[in-house]
Amino acid sequence: MVKPSPMLMIPGPTPVPQEVLSELAYPPMGHRSGAFKDIMLAIQPKLQWLFQTQQPVFTYAASATGAMEAALVNTVNPGQTVLVLACGVFSQRWADIAKRLGIEVIEQAVEYGQPNSLSDLDAILSGPDADRIKAVCLIHNETSTGVINPVEAMARLIRQKTPDALIIIDTVTGLGAAPFDFDGWDIDVAVSGSQKGFMLPPGLAFLAVSQRAMQRHAQVANPGFYFNFTDNAKSVGQGQTPWTSATTLCRGLLKSLELMEDDGLDVLHDRHRLNRQITRAAIQAMGLSFLVTDEAAASPSVTSVLKPDGIEVADLRGILSNEFGLTIAAGQKHLKDGIFRIGHLGAIFPRDVFTAISAIEAVLHRLDYNRAPLGAGITAAQQEWTNACRVAITS
């Protein structure tokens, strides 16, 4: 049966450019060969550019959850305390991992759909618990809700109030989509993953680490083996990883980073912002509502839409998949059936957003949704794109 090629518009895995896919099918190299070392040495400054850091960035054969565990197990001793700023499933994972490792957790959570609150953070960091907080774990872009946090302001506040606390950030779906400045914001550990803005399949995780974090690491009694910072720090400058790299994914990574560098950070961020603006304009014109109502907190990587009355998310997703070969995401946890999420992260372009909006709008109408006339959504998307072009051309 001839079918349209699968089209992924979820917040990861994201589509992989053809140039990168071709690299993935190249026969594996020896992981200790000179040719592979050259690839790893070429990757390192590009990763540093993407994280905006002079510090080393480790490449793990793992998914990002592994790098999150790495961040904690390497820098915090069991029995010590961390503050976790939760705003969804993935930021909450910091607390889950910490507890599993025997680390004490102070948790500050907001309702799903909200960004973390600077004033609440200020209150905790000014309160009686501040002294024992060894690290603050937060998220840049919360994939489960489509919220982007004001990380720059959060980091400034943390550094000001608790100068010795490590700032540990999940930027799994933020990096490459939104500005991130590891050195400029004085971050200590930042984690990302290959199947997101990196436009690669899953299987690689990245971790940038400050000197402050390396010093803290030296005081950790039991920092584990596979993800160990000392071993990785020793290897990274030599174009090596301590254990066997996922060589074919690394080969793809080099190509991906080259493509990203060709664009430059501004172009990457502008494209993601445009994806978001087109999506939000269309959703609004269709009479649908956002989970994230605060425009400043609306993610450039993923847009969450509240399920309209009378429509089941499973029906919408099922028809999109069966009829159009298009995958969008449902919600997670208690939002599972309450929202759908449109990913516009990585190698997603306005053309793809047009496709998704047209299809979603058509399916909703087929399901007797009638809060706006058919075509209103895609027309608003076209208009938004036209406006953005006009600005770009005249500015």
Add this chain to the structure above:
Amino acid sequence: MVKPSPMLMIPGPTPVPQEVLSELAYPPMGHRSGAFKDIMLAIQPKLQWLFQTQQPVFTYAASATGAMEAALVNTVNPGQTVLVLACGVFSQRWADIAKRLGIEVIEQAVEYGQPNSLSDLDAILSGPDADRIKAVCLIHNETSTGVINPVEAMARLIRQKTPDALIIIDTVTGLGAAPFDFDGWDIDVAVSGSQKGFMLPPGLAFLAVSQRAMQRHAQVANPGFYFNFTDNAKSVGQGQTPWTSATTLCRGLLKSLELMEDDGLDVLHDRHRLNRQITRAAIQAMGLSFLVTDEAAASPSVTSVLKPDGIEVADLRGILSNEFGLTIAAGQKHLKDGIFRIGHLGAIFPRDVFTAISAIEAVLHRLDYNRAPLGAGITAAQQEWTNACRVAITS
């Protein structure tokens, strides 16, 4: 510049069949999609077949070192004691990992090139330390030396002498090349990796786990997060992994396992044994010496050859690489410049062994090696293959 395509004859990464390479370039799927679940559900019984077990086999996005750490961190508490049987770099790693995790290690090591000794094992398991041994860590095939251990007999002895000790095995370069029977030998944890007999790029690690090991896991205070047995056991039956899978590698894995299943275990093992016999016949005819002199301990995955006087391993490897696009391995640790290793693991066939032997023999002669006439090695290889065919045809 037109060059011969790279030819890897190291004990991993191994060559990847074209059918598998093509799968790796397929666009990523959603890791929670039904289509990906179907792949994982299809993989599970095939992994169980390869490990010869009814128990679950976990698939980690990691290299095998990660799965080795998983084996220990999930089943042994810090302060408890394990016995490590070391016979080379990789079996020694069990001790390195255990110590890093705060586990007490009793180490029984043999000289590189020897298999572990059953009588020494018997002595330890009959001695005063036996009672406190919670697990025995050993290796099936020691990649750094080219030794295969008598695992069946070792496991029987361990189970007989210390019935409660877990038997934890690294079969990273054993599985698929030599007989392995997880259930039949009453193994508790076995670890392997994708870039070996699995004929895939690096990036996936596999771990089979017995009920006894799961029970022990339940008593472990701090079993970690990313590699956690409980989470993986919960997911595996549902065609899921707890965290994001390396989806493209899993897609390749299914194809690889299908190819292996088409052959059947006997054919796979016979081919590796034949590779070894052809290699050893040629090496011997060339007047070279083996690191592993005990024929019964000679690995079907990799053959280690002592460097002849007057030849540098680096020169041999360099010319093979530059002139023939052929990569063989040097030694590791103190054997680095003392041996070279010919990998014949995974998608390596007698044709490839002929190629390697011809090239190695020619390069040695170009380097003025003259302990046997040019052609003696490859002729012996041809003869060995002919003999094996004759047996196969008449039997």
